Amino acid sequence: MSSVNQRPVSKRSSSTIFYTLAIGTGVMRTLSVAFDTVAINTIDIDPIIYGFLAQWVSFIVTVLIVAIVSIRQTANGRRQSLGYNLDPDFDRLRILPKKPMLYLIASGFFAGISTLSYYILIGSTDASNVLPYGQLVIIYLLIGDLLAEKDTPTIIEIQSIISILFGVLLVGATPGGFDIPSLLIVLGPMNISSAFVTYYQRKTKRHEIRPGLRVDSLNMRVWSLLVLNSVMSFLMLPIMPADSWQVMIDYFVPLLWMMVGSSVTIFLALVMYARALGKGSMSIVNSLSAISVVLGVPVTLIGNALVPGAFGIIESDSFMWILTIFGIVLVMIGIVAIQAADVRSIVLIKVKPQVGDILPELFDIRGVEKAAALAGTQDYLLTIKSRNLAKTRTKILEKIQKIRGIDHIETLVIIREYK
Amino acid sequence: MAESVMAYVLMEIEIGKTDDVVEHLRKIPQATKIAVTTGGYDIVMLLEVANLEELYDITVHHIHTTPGIKDTQTAVVEKMMTV
Numbered sequence: 071m072s073s074v075n076q077r078p079v080s081k082r083s084s085s086t087i088f089y090t091l092a093i094g095t096g097v098m099r100t101l102s103v104a105f106d107t108v109a110i111n112t113i114d115i116d117p118i119i120y121g122f123l124a125q126w127v128s129f130i131v132t133v134l135i136v137a138i139v140s141i142r143q144t145a146n147g148r149r150q151s152l153g154y155n156l157d158p159d160f161d162r163l164r165i166l167p168k169k170p171m172l173y174l175i176a177s178g179f180f181a182g183i184s185t186l187s188y189y190i191l192i193g194s195t196d197a198s199n200v201l202p203y204g205q206l207v208i209i210y211l212l213i214g215d216l217l218a219e220k221d222t223p224t225i226i227e228i229q230s231i232i233s234i235l236f237g238v239l240l241v242g243a244t245p246g247g248f249d250i251p252s253l254l255i256v257l258g259p260m261n262i263s264s265a266f267v268t269y270y271q272r273k274t275k276r277h278e279i280r281p282g283l284r285v286d287s288l289n290m291r292v293w294s295l296l297v298l299n300s301v302m303s304f305l306m307l308p309i310m311p312a313d314s315w316q317v318m319i320d321y322f323v324p325l326l327w328m329m330v331g332s333s334v335t336i337f338l339a340l341v342m343y344a345r346a347l348g349k350g351s352m353s354i355v356n357s358l359s360a361i362s363v364v365l366g367v368p369v370t371l372i373g374n375a376l377v378p379g380a381f382g383i384i385e386s387d388s389f390m391w392i393l394t395i396f397g398i399v400l401v402m403i404g405i406v407a408i409q410a411a412d413v414r415s416i417v418l419i420k421v422k423p424q425v426g427d428i429l430p431e432l433f434d435i436r437g438v439e440k441a442a443a444l445a446g447t448q449d450y451l452l453t454i455k456s457r458n459l460a461k462t463r464t465k466i467l468e469k470i471q472k473i474r475g476i477d478h479i480e481t482l483v484i485i486r487e488y489k
Numbered sequence: 490m491a492e493s494v495m496a497y498v499l500m501e502i503e504i505g506k507t508d509d510v511v512e513h514l515r516k517i518p519q520a521t522k523i524a525v526t527t528g529g530y531d532i533v534m535l536l537e538v539a540n541l542e543e544l545y546d547i548t549v550h551h552i553h554t555t556p557g558i559k560d561t562q563t564a565v566v567e568k569m570m571t572v
Contacts, residue, residue, distance in 0.1 A: 276572060416526060416533050418499075433570040440571045444497065444564035451497055451564065482526035482533060488515055 091346035092358035098339035100365040103200055104373060105332035106192055108380045109325050117193030119314050122306050123325065125185065125299045128333035132295055135337060136163045136288050153288055156341045160286035166293060170277045170285045177270035178297025180263040186302050187260035191252055195382060198366035198394060202241045202401045203256045205363055208408065209234050210265035221465070224457050226411040233404030240397030245387060275344075278430070287344035291337065357409040363401050367394070412455050414487065415462055417470065418480040419450040425475030432473065437466040459483070494538050495566040498552060502531040506557030513555045519547060530562075541565075 106124065110117050139153030140162040153160040166174065192200055209231050216223055223231075242253045271294070274285050311317075346355040373381035421428065432452055433441040440453040452470070456462045462481070470479060502510050507525060514523050514534055522535040538544045548563055 272572075278570070414524075416524060418529075429568060429570060440569065442495070442497070442569040443567045445567055446564040447562060448499075448564055451566075480529050482524075482528035482530055484524045484526050486511075486525040488511065488523040 088346060089358065091342045092355045093361055095339050095343040095346060095355070095359035096361035096365065098335045098342060099359070099362040100201060100369055102332045102335040102339060103192070103362075103366070104369050104381065105328050105335065106189075107200075107370075107382050108373070108377070109328040109332070110193055111382060112377070112380050113321055113324055115317060115321055115325070116311060116314075117189045118306055118310055119317050120325065121186070121189030122303060122310065122314070123318050123322065124329045124332060125295075125302060127326070127329040128336070129292075129295050129299050131330055131333040132292055132337055133163070135334075136292050139288065153286075157286045157288055157344055159284050160288045163292065164289060166285060166289055167279055170274045170279070170290075171293065173270045173274040173277065174290060174294045175297050177267050177274065178294040179301050180266035180270070181294060181298040182301025182305065183259050184261075184263035184267060185298055186305050187255045187258075187263070191255055191260070194249075194252060198370040198382075198398070199241050201366040202238060202363050202398055203252075203260065204264070205234060205360065205401050205405060206238050206256060206261040207264040207268065208405060210261055211268060212408070214265055214269070221461070224411070224461075226407060227457060230404040230408035230411075233400045233407065237397045237400030237402075237404060240393050240400065243390070243393050243397075245390060276433075287341060291340055357406045360402060360405045363398055363405070367398065411457060413457070413459055413462055414453065414455050414484040416482040416484060417450075417452040417454055417467070418448045418482070419452065419470070419476060420447075420478040421449045421475050422477045428473055428475060432470065435466060435469045437462075494541060494544055495569060496536045496538070496544055497564045497566065498534045498536060498548065499530040499562040499564070500532040500534070500552075500558050501529075501560040503557050503559055507531060510555055510557045513557075514552070517547060517551055519543070 106120075109115075109124070110120055136153070139156060139160070140151050142149050142151050145154075151161055153162075165171070188200070188204075191203065212223075212227055212231060215221070216227070238256060239248065239253070242249050242256065271290070274290055275287075277285055279285060343355065343359065346359075370381045419432070427443070429441055429443050429450065432438060432450060437454050437456050438452050439455050442451045443449065444451055454462065454466050456465055462483075467479070467481065470476065500510070510532060511523060511525060514520055514532070517536070519536050519538050520534050521537045524533045525531065526533055536544065536547060538547065544563070544565070548561070552558065552561055
């Protein structure tokens, strides 16, 4: 692994790479769901059996990829692994220290529940529905933040929650009314678990193994996938049909390329997401990667035109399609609105003489995205993010002011940003 | 060794010149982030350069020669923690 300040400067345009990575994340997510949908619809297999098989194939594929990218090469005079290009914090496939490993076990546990829900859903619907369903997690994350901070929601937060919720309800509408079982899975286990997954993954990613070195996204994927698969298998086994093992043996070869396709695309989506986050703000990455919500529709329609029935059951009623598109638009607006509403500021900090290193303390404050120790007149520079200016003061600046040894704070509110 | 150096350049800009200065700064390939801000400084730019020599070249030959910049303060990053 390498520390942040050892990373070479890319010769390509930073903004081109950033936008490619963020949009690429959404495209890869869509392709992954498309592979799963095609597999289940072209080969008449129980989605639960397919899920079991696909997840373990995904684990093997992921371990193989991470093992291959652990191979070292000499570049620019220094030995580094091939995976360095995927995630600069990556060195090799390894067991992580105890604390991040515990976070990953927690993350994997909830991911197991969420993934089981996903496979139950994908058997009864298509990619254009499943992708918006997955975005409901944003509501739970928002509510979780509000509860944790004992905070009142802003109008934008309320608007986004309602927009995403109504959007998901519209996507889940059927000619006979709402698809209640699907919606209960979406509102319940699928997205509540996803919220916990995000929470624990954030904690893992923020954990510093040693100064300047964080947990890399490749090892995170390997270990959380192992726990995910174990939990999911434990939950699946009691509900799997008796002939499941024979079905898996019979269909393993015909399904292999689709399972590998799904594994590789979701792996690339995760790596691209992690790399995009390293280059730009989470809000823009999330907004751009939400393109997956929209892409589900053309992928389903074009896919079904090419291979009839392979991309899920197409609703023939044009009115239902209009409702689905309205739902997708509402979900998309909700995501973009909440991400675009963020207020970002730069905080310059001077400390009194003989104060030790307060960089980790500053970075631990919720809302601090970047903390830098500086040489010069200013001692520290923070990049902070909050929903509005009032929250910048109450939730972040007041916490900074409480740190002992701080002499002077200057806040510069960002009114425009270029990357 | 291919190590990179990061530095923040804090700038005060003449009134009405912000957009022109931003357009000029955006042409610097090593500028990874440019923020227009309110407060004591008008523009904050994050540079990622190969070494201090390159930082010197950018500050002296690009930033200091940009019309509209009143004053600058360059702060080299000793350590950075990021999400």
